[in-house]
Amino acid sequence: MTLATESFPLAFEQRPTASAVEEAKREEILANPGFGKHFTDHMVAIDWTIDDGWHDARVQPYGPLQLDPASSVLHYGQEIFEGLKAYRHADGSVWTFRPDKNAERFQRSARRLALPELSVEDFLESLRQITAADIDWVPSGDDTSLYLRPFMIANESFLGVRAAQKVGYYVIASPAGAYFSGGVKPVSIWLSTQYTRAGRGGTGAAKCGGNYAASLLPQQEAAENGCAQVLFLDAETGAHIEELGGMNIFFVHKDKRIVTPELTGSILEGVTRDSIIQLAEDRGYTVDQRPVTVEDWRRGMESGEITEVFACGTAAVITPIGELKTSEFSIGSADAEPGALTMSLRRELTDIQYGRVDDRHGWLVRLDG
Numbered sequence: 001m002t003l004a005t006e007s008f009p010l011a012f013e014q015r016p017t018a019s020a021v022e023e024a025k026r027e028e029i030l031a032n033p034g035f036g037k038h039f040t041d042h043m044v045a046i047d048w049t050i051d052d053g054w055h056d057a058r059v060q061p062y063g064p065l066q067l068d069p070a071s072s073v074l075h076y077g078q079e080i081f082e083g084l085k086a087y088r089h090a091d092g093s094v095w096t097f098r099p100d101k102n103a104e105r106f107q108r109s110a111r112r113l114a115l116p117e118l119s120v121e122d123f124l125e126s127l128r129q130i131t132a133a134d135i136d137w138v139p140s141g142d143d144t145s146l147y148l149r150p151f152m153i154a155n156e157s158f159l160g161v162r163a164a165q166k167v168g169y170y171v172i173a174s175p176a177g178a179y180f181s182g183g184v185k186p187v188s189i190w191l192s193t194q195y196t197r198a199g200r201g202g203t204g205a206a207k208c209g210g211n212y213a214a215s216l217l218p219q220q221e222a223a224e225n226g227c228a229q230v231l232f233l234d235a236e237t238g239a240h241i242e243e244l245g246g247m248n249i250f251f252v253h254k255d256k257r258i259v260t261p262e263l264t265g266s267i268l269e270g271v272t273r274d275s276i277i278q279l280a281e282d283r284g285y286t287v288d289q290r291p292v293t294v295e296d297w298r299r300g301m302e303s304g305e306i307t308e309v310f311a312c313g314t315a316a317v318i319t320p321i322g323e324l325k326t327s328e329f330s331i332g333s334a335d336a337e338p339g340a341l342t343m344s345l346r347r348e349l350t351d352i353q354y355g356r357v358d359d360r361h362g363w364l365v366r367l368d369g
């Protein structure tokens with residue numbers, strides 16, 4: 001691979017839109033943004049070819065991509081993505097949370113999907129560029145944010161099966177409302193026994209679209225059974241709990257202990273997961289990363305050893321889990337109250353993200369100014 005002509009770090013050309021959404025319309029959207037429905041005026045784009053490396057970094061008007069129908073992403077799914085948020089603080093400044101973690105994970109995902117790596121520095125700069133261009137799109141309401149979606153696709157027109165030699169990196173941004181608008185409520189989750197999300201040596205640890213495509217059918221099964229999310233077991237033994245379709249899982253035990261499935265290579269390493277482990281340890285909890293079975297969960301609930309269960313990820317932060325449903329039995333109860341530690345960790349994490357408490361771990365990175 002030739003990287004010689006690549007300049008480092010990349011300089012971004014500005015190509016501002018001539019048709020930004022009108023202020024009144026934007027304010028209307030920001031008052032009730034929902035999730036992933038509305039997009040800002042601009043996007044970041046960077047091209048990569050095997051001969052020229054990364055080049056033509058730019059901020060351009062948001063709009064459809066032109067893709068040749070033979071583009072490899074459309075046939076072989078060579079795609080990765082990230083998800084993180086820009087938070088507006090009370091003084092108007094805009095920050096994001098541990099973006100270096102996302103940048104590094106994006107590099108690991110790229111390696112697994114045989115895509116070129118983008119430097120951490122260029123990834124971070126792309127976040128600053130989109131945020132600066134669309135700063136007025138960062139909402140300021142409670143628990144609102146501007147969701148940033150970096151992604152990379154193989155866009156070489158070639159049907160041969162090999163890593164593409166032409167790739168595009170993009171960042172789009174979408175204002176996001178409070179995930180739980182009517183207060184945080186425990187969800188019921190469905191245990192998928194027929195389908196798995198990832199196998200040994202597969203792409204489970206990479207954030208790639210294909211993993212999500214594979215989780216949609218089990219997700220439908222969950223919905224048919226009245227559940228908000230699906231829980232996956234490991235493919236090898238079918239005994240160990242891995243994670244939800246897009247969130248990691250934690251078990252709060254009595255006596256200041258917390259358990260979460262250990263990273264096996266088929267579990268996605270969440271930034272929220274890592275942050276919760278740190279915050280719990282700061283509070284004097286012992287955090288065990290080890291295999292957990294459904295039987296452990298059932299027995300732990302019966303004996304009172306497990307007191308709370310929650311899921312976590314960037315979009316919802318922390319979601320209490322009230323109940324696990326399976327085709328044969330259920331654990332817990334759908335109308336349980338959210339656990340005290342669950343809610344307290346949720347509060348602490350969001351307090352850090354929104355600048356309401358001291359950022360003692362230096363997790364925040366300023367995106368404006």
Ligand SMILES: *Cc1c(COP(=O)(O)O)cnc(C)c1O
Nearest residue numbers: 246247248268270271272313314
């Ligand atoms: C993104 C993702 C998570 C959560 O990761 P965060 O970095 O905490 O947002 C968990 N599981 C899967 C499968 C994911 O794709």
